[in-house]
Amino acid sequence: MDGLSRRNMLKAGGVMGAAGALGVAVPWTWSASGSVAGAGAGADPRWVWDPEADPLVASLLDRGDVPRVNQLLRTWTKNGQPLPSGLPADLRDFMDSARQLPSWTDQGKLATAFDFNEKRGLYLGVLYGLASGMMSTVIPKEARAVYYSQGGADMKDRISKTAKLGYDIGTRNAYAADGEMIVTCVKTRLVHAAVRHLLPQSPHWPPVAEEDIPISQRDMMVTWHSLPTTVMRKLVDWRVPIPAHESEAFLHSWQVCAHMLGIHDEYIPATWDEANSQADQVLNPVLAPTNEGIALADILLNLGSIIDGGILSKPILGAFTRFMLGDQIASWLRISRYPLWDGLLRTAWGPFIAVREGLLPFPGAPDAYWLFDEFLRKAALLFLSEGRTISIEIPESNRPS
Ligand code: HEM
Numbered sequence: 001m002d003g004l005s006r007r008n009m010l011k012a013g014g015v016m017g018a019a020g021a022l023g024v025a026v027p028w029t030w031s032a033s034g035s036v037a038g039a040g041a042g043a044d045p046r047w048v049w050d051p052e053a054d055p056l057v058a059s060l061l062d063r064g065d066v067p068r069v070n071q072l073l074r075t076w077t078k079n080g081q082p083l084p085s086g087l088p089a090d091l092r093d094f095m096d097s098a099r100q101l102p103s104w105t106d107q108g109k110l111a112t113a114f115d116f117n118e119k120r121g122l123y124l125g126v127l128y129g130l131a132s133g134m135m136s137t138v139i140p141k142e143a144r145a146v147y148y149s150q151g152g153a154d155m156k157d158r159i160s161k162t163a164k165l166g167y168d169i170g171t172r173n174a175y176a177a178d179g180e181m182i183v184t185c186v187k188t189r190l191v192h193a194a195v196r197h198l199l200p201q202s203p204h205w206p207p208v209a210e211e212d213i214p215i216s217q218r219d220m221m222v223t224w225h226s227l228p229t230t231v232m233r234k235l236v237d238w239r240v241p242i243p244a245h246e247s248e249a250f251l252h253s254w255q256v257c258a259h260m261l262g263i264h265d266e267y268i269p270a271t272w273d274e275a276n277s278q279a280d281q282v283l284n285p286v287l288a289p290t291n292e293g294i295a296l297a298d299i300l301l302n303l304g305s306i307i308d309g310g311i312l313s314k315p316i317l318g319a320f321t322r323f324m325l326g327d328q329i330a331s332w333l334r335i336s337r338y339p340l341w342d343g344l345l346r347t348a349w350g351p352f353i354a355v356r357e358g359l360l361p362f363p364g365a366p367d368a369y370w371l372f373d374e375f376l377r378k379a380a381l382l383f384l385s386e387g388r389t390i391s392i393e394i395p396e397s398n399r400p401s
Contacts, residue, residue: 026285028218032266034274036104036255040266045217050193050262056094057193061396065091066194070393073187080177098186101175102259110175110256112249116242117170122376123240127231128166130317131324133159134297135226138329139286142223143293145214148204149195150395152292155299164390166227169253185260187392192220192262194394202398207292220263222286225279228254232272234324238353247272289332297321297333315341316375323349348372 032040060066065088072084079099083092117124136142151158165184173179192215199205199214206212228251235242251272258268269275301317319341322330352372353359 026281028281030274030278030281034270034277035266036102036259036268036270037265038270040264042266045221045264045267046219048217048264049196049213049215050189050217052094053098053189053193053262054196056090057190057394058197060088060091060394061194061197063088066394066396073393074391077180077183078177079175079179079182081183095186098189098260098262099182101182101256102265104265105175105256106252109249109252112246113253114170114172114174116246116250117253118172119246120235120240120242121170122373123235123238124166124170124231126320126376127234127324128163128227130320131230131234132227133162133300134321134325134333135230135287135329136223137293137297137300138289138325138332139222139226139283140208140288140290140293141211141214141219141286143290143296144207144211145195145199147292147296148202148207148399149199150397150399152296152399155296156303159300159303160390161392164392165257169257174253175256181257182260184392185257187394189260189262190394191392194396198395198398204399207290217263217267218282220258220261221267221278222282224254224258224263225275225283229275229279229283233276238350239357239359240353241357241359251275287329294333297335301335319345320375 028042028044028046032038032042060069069087069091072086075084083095087095136146146152146158151161165181165188168174168179168181168184171179171181174181196213196215200212232247232250248271255268255270259265269278301314301321315336315338318330318335319338321333322335322337322342323345349372356373
């Protein structure tokens, strides 16, 4: 199925992408003692999915209940809102339990996470979109699942739905009664369960022999690391000053998110050190190009020009992607070199951050800095705010062939 032969992928990917291209999972040796649960059975999450949601959603699909459920759930938007009446009893029972926050939720940390999100919103918007979003296209299992599922046929719609989660998690009341993050997570958990049932029925599945049921708990953690872990790594690289308690609070908001998406507590890292060590084990070695990921990346890079008439044009997004994810990933995704933008980012981004953060004196800052600032604003808007009125719905089919 892949036009890129395995050998070519390996040549392109080198050692870094070898495991990902072959679909070979590196053994799971990360210890549950470093998790929010503090202990666990230690089962490789490659073989764990969502035992509560999966059979339920498969049954909703088989019974033909999904259109009615989607229609009812469109009205369920706030965390504290009662579930709409008329939902099938088994779904209602599941959702009543799935919407409960974990016992280890720390409201103080969630409040601090909001302060952090507010202060760092511009960087976060760009990082979620260009670092996490583009990275998802070189996570082979995610790229293939997204490409062959229903949302793969309409990436703009899919991006805005995913952006809703990035937006919701950054709001003041994210997990409070008047917020929307719990709703977004529970709906996403149902979507993932549907994908596990639907994708194996696609004529294109499995795209490689090693694929089977998609979105294992291990896959979920890989994608999770492409979000908060990658974002925090970039902020640290860029020397953005972040007080320890804010960094910890940001992590906490994502730990709660992982739990609400159905990831078992024994796989959720308790600290940044643990998160980094788990990411080194499960994220870095799987990154590799696939035809599906290259196609998705191309769509993503073209989104800016569709939305704002070329100001966020492909060259700027391409250069930012190269700058954030490096030459190897940029070449996997066949992103061209844009000497003007590539050079500007290399030389001016560091000082720009320093000026913005008050670490360098303000007078005399070159115009390029304000160009960057304008870019940040536009990109944050593109990747974050669009999610506001979007409704996440359970798919009933795969990508049309
Ligand atoms: C759907 C977030 C992990 C594949 C979604 C949606 C969100 C989301 C918000 C709903 C948007 C929509 O319906 O299009 C996340 C987060 C993850 C995660 C935060 C990890 C922390 C994964 C993984 C895979 C995956 C590991 C695949 C290996 C998909 C697919 C859809 C989806 C195929 C449905 C697209 C469609 O057909 O509409 N995800 N996801 N996700 N996700 Fe995830």
